[in-house]
């Protein structure tokens with residue numbers, strides 16, 4: 001399992017745990033439901049897993065994972081949409097809105113930069 005994971009990580013830029021909640025589905029407001037999520041930035045996608053185990057299991061079985069397509073997405077810091085600290089929002093081209101958060105300042109800063117860089121690089125293609 002560990003080897004499969006490592007081999008597939010070659011194509012991935014970043015992975016780790018963030019708190020996540022979806023707040024809008026194609027413009028329709030949703031009730032917030034924060035949960036700790038295993039997030040993987042893989043090429044032009046941000047994928048969401050329950051934990052690292054689920055990532056490995058899905059890779060082995062070919063099960064499709066929940067993901068955000070970063071083409072045409074927007075990312076911004078937000079202070080208004082949650083009482084939590086270190087919250088940023090991703091809005092997809094289709095109008096889905098997600099909040100991502102971590103108590104760890106550096107973790108959130110890194111995720112924000114790497115996602116923003118990915119979005120920017122996709123915009124120029």
Ligand code: I3S
Nearest residue numbers: 021031032033034080081082083084085099
């Ligand atoms: O924007 P809100 O409604 O203050 O978000 C809070 C709610 O989602 C709350 O759930 P209930 O509506 O079931 O009480 C969550 O427990 C809180 O975490 C949400 O606020 P924060 O500030 O954590 O995003």
